[in-house]
Amino acid sequence: MKELFQLLKEGNKSALTAAIVNVLVSVIKGATYIFTGNVAMFAETLHSLGDAANQFFVFVGSALSKKRPTKRFPNGFGRVVNLVLLGAVLVVGIMAFETIKEGISHIFHPTESTGFVINLVVLAVCTILESFVLVKAMREITHDVGLESHGLNLFKDSIANFGKAKAATRLVFLEDSVATGGGLLAMIAIIISHYTPYHQAEGIASALIGIMMFIVVGKVFLDNAAGAIGESDEGMQVQIGQLVMSDPDVQDIQVIKVLKEGDFYHVDVEVELNPALTLAEVDDIKDRLEESILQVPHVVDVLVSFDEDDAIRNWQYGDGR
Known part of the structure; x- marks a missing residue:
């Protein structure tokens, strides 16, 4: 009660x-x-x-x-x-x-x-x-x-x-x-x-x-x-995508999903990084991205995954840099 x-x-x-x-x-x-x-x-x-x-x-x-x-x-x-x-x-x-x-x-x-x-x-x-x-x-x-x-x-x-x-x-x-x-x-x-x-x-x-x-x-x-x-929110996808792309180590975004549940957002993003980065550096990037995304109002959880840069541009909404 x-x-x-x-x-x-x-x-x-x-x-x-x-x-x-x-x-x-x-x-x-x-x-x-x-x-x-x-x-x-x-x-x-x-x-x-x-x-x-x-x-x-x-x-x-x-x-x-x-x-x-x-x-x-x-x-x-x-x-x-x-x-x-x-x-x-x-x-x-x-x-x-x-x-x-x-x-x-x-x-x-x-x-x-x-x-x-x-x-x-x-x-x-x-x-x-x-x-x-x-x-x-x-x-x-x-x-x-x-x-x-x-x-x-x-x-x-x-x-x-x-x-x-x-x-x-x-x-x-x-x-x-x-x-x-x-x-x-x-x-x-x-x-x-x-x-x-x-x-x-x-x-x-x-x-x-x-x-x-x-x-x-x-x-x-x-x-x-x-x-x-359960619907995706394109406006929030663009906002978070630009935030992710503003990170100096992110080369591209392979996949980004923002699921809206009530007033809250669940974010799943796969980014491309330089394959020469060490595991420790990748882990630091993951922590940095999760922290910055969670500061966006009403975002309650974030899943960040990685792939190596394939030199093919996928993100089409500007990089925020």
Whole structure:
């Protein structure tokens, strides 16, 4: 139990913050829906409820993925976060289906809802809360790549570096982008429905929110299915390859593999050396390369092997010298 609490301290903070905020938001929206019967509010309630459950499981999964390797699982538990995310998207998928179904029903059988002012106020407050979580996720994305961005640069840099962020952070970013956008869409629909006889607007908004949720489901599923199987990271391969080639004794790289498991990387590299080097010199090179590669963030283990230089260039990305 002590180990579990220790691991939870290392869980993804943006996921935990998002889960807490979305629990509060879903309760507020749900109570408002019960009193007003607004279908756009119903869509937002399910959306926030799904996000809350999703992000809580993501937080737990990201924490468990930090568990140290054991004899039974020598490669560690990095893929746990991918497996949890695959399960989490099922929750969002179910909520998305119910949201779309309710929206279509309201399009064909529109009804006028009540509580115009309270609906707008609740949606505005909840959208602001969700936007704070979105900004936190943006900051975490830029922090992961070593940037300290502010203002409009934060938005631009988080989009540009989205693919480099941790899996849990990417999910929070996607879900709260949809939550913020969905809140604004629901507010527009409520205004249209109140000031015009076009009450189908709320149903259309509900269906669109559900479709946006399905887009998140598809994106998260594809990303984490690859992660659960075990995918190579080409960007990290180039970075580590350039680091290896910057060593003065390395002539070429024969093979380099960087396997991503959750937020961690396993590196396997075969380098070519001058065959005239002594065994002691080769051993020093091995220690030097392993030490420098392990300093790269999120690299947890390195396997370095050697071959004699064949005078044929294999590495094609520059040598970093």
